[in-house]
Amino acid sequence: YHASGNPLIAQTARLHWAHIRRAMGAVLQVSGMRNSIWDEHEAIAHAIAEGDADLAETLSRQHAEEAGHNLAALLSQALESRPTHHQQGDKP
Numbered sequence: 561y562h563a564s565g566n567p568l569i570a571q572t573a574r575l576h577w578a579h580i581r582r583a584m585g586a587v588l589q590v591s592g593m594r595n596s597i598w599d600e601h602e603a604i605a606h607a608i609a610e611g612d613a614d615l616a617e618t619l620s621r622q623h624a625e626e627a628g629h630n631l632a633a634l635l636s637q638a639l640e641s642r643p644t645h646h647q648q649g650d651k652p
Contacts, residue, residue, distance in 0.1 A: 563608055587630050600626070 561570035573580070588594050600623045607616035 583631050586634055587627065593630060
């Protein structure tokens with residue numbers, strides 16, 4: 561976060577780190593996604609290390625959008641597989 565030169569990024573990350581970790585943990589539990597996620601992180605880190613801000617920004621945006629889609633899909637699957645609870649008096 562410090563390498564970005566934007567102190568607001570570090571402040572925001574500190575505020576939301578517990579939620580970010582929980583979301584990352586949920587997605588990383590799906591083994592099929594784990595390798596590609598770390599590959600994306602590696603590419604972002606490499607772009608930062610090379611000083612290619614435009615590439616780092618593009619890769620970061622793509623990663624964040626993909627992460628959002630993946631998390632939404634996992635949450636939808638979890639909701640769909642959750643047993644339904646009937647109200648009292650409803651027939652099962």
